[in-house]
């Protein structure tokens with residue numbers, strides 16, 4: 009088998025690389041691997057293609073991928089295998105339903121989050137998640153104290169129209185959305201004019217929603233039969249408490 013290019017760049021062995029993917033950074037000089045990863049990821053973003061997806065009444069900035077493909081692969085493998093994924097519960101048409109997608113909620117101590125009549129207690133950051141948070145903070149210029157993770161096994165799983173405007177998020181919240189795995193279309197719909205715009209969220213990419221985005225627009229991850237592989241999405245948020 010050819011050595012993984014990412015492992016060569018990091019100067020770690022194939023065995024260690026496999027270990028990272030299977031078990032997280034626990035046994036493999038995690039600080040060095042994360043520092044190397046941070047350095048490698050700087051400069052990946054193509055500054056010329058950064059754009060605001062929304063035409064007015066909000067800012068949702070698409071940065072494209074923050075990571076080299078091999079590094080994004082490693083993060084995806086880590087997230088799929090090491091997060092305690094659980095089905096979510098939500099209210100729909102007044103009834104409590106269990107979602108097909110799975111979720112997890114991480115954050116600083118005391119970062120409880122209530123949505124759809126459901127309160128979540130934050131799990132403590134892992135080194136991997138904390139590293140991703142720092143990378144996103146560096147790119148977006150904002151700080152976050154919590155993260156909602158969503159796992160969509162394939163295109164048959166999605167998320168319906170909504171806005172993230174819970175009281176805990178404050179006015180005009182800044183939400184940083186990091187995606188790994190299958191590229192999926194992400195839609196915005198203006199609340200008054202019903203105008204729609206879409207962006208394809210790629211493996212390792214960042215979408216930064218801010219300004220009037222949550223007040224004036226709804227968003228959804230539509231279902232599709234064309235996508236057969238999983239996607240993990242992390243939305244970094246700031247909860248007031």
Ligand SMILES: O=C(O)CCC(=O)C(=O)O
Nearest residue numbers: 156158167172229241243
């Ligand atoms: O999976 C996505 O890209 C969207 C997730 C989302 O909108 C949310 O968690 O509120």
Ligand SMILES: [Mn+2]
Nearest residue numbers: 170171172227
């Ligand atoms: Mn959302």
